[in-house]
Amino acid sequence: MFQIDKTIVSEDIIEKEFVCNLSACKGECCIAGEAGAPLEEDEVAVLEEIYPKVKPFLRKEGIEAIEQQGTSIMSDFGDLETPLVNGAECAYVVFDDKNTALCGIEAAYLEGKINWKKPISCHLYPVRIQNYSSFTAVNYHKWSICDDACALGEELKVPTYKFLKDPLIRKFGTDWYEKLEKIAVEYTK
DSSP: OEEETTEEEOTHHHHSBOOOOHHHHTTGGGTSSSSOOBOOHHHHHHHHHHHHHHGGGSOHHHHHHHHHHOSSEEOTTSOEEOOBSTTSSBTTEEEOTTOOEEEHHHHHHHTTSOSOOSOHHHHHTTEEEEEOSSOEEEEEOOOGGGHHHHHHHHHHTOBHHHHTHHHHHHHHOHHHHHHHHHHHHHHTO
């Protein structure tokens, strides 16, 4: 672990290689698991605001889940997250013609309907953020459904932090990312 400003960062984001491989995994991270995507407090208001513009991009099942549960939910553990369709996939999931799970929010963003790409937890995956009172932990999350992404990252020699440059800058800023790059250069010598 190393520190950048008020973050404690796992070396895994430098050591592990990762490149999403949607053609292999079919977006399994959006449909597997027992919970929706983690949300930050400020994202709850964003989801409420953008929902009318995102709704046309969603599936009927997703719309029904959102209109029954809300644009976000509080889990039994007190965590904010996206709602699920029948306890399965994220309510914001859409499928392409190859049955790959994609994000309806991101589809609206790519069409220029909204200016918010998707929840930061989705954009940052496989990095997970945990906020504590005096610091934020930045950790690499290993999930077997991403084995193909790890293999592709190794093949292409792309460290996780480089693959996640845009979302890391979105979350922590350019100065923070530049510090990470300097640490990575020293760390890999």
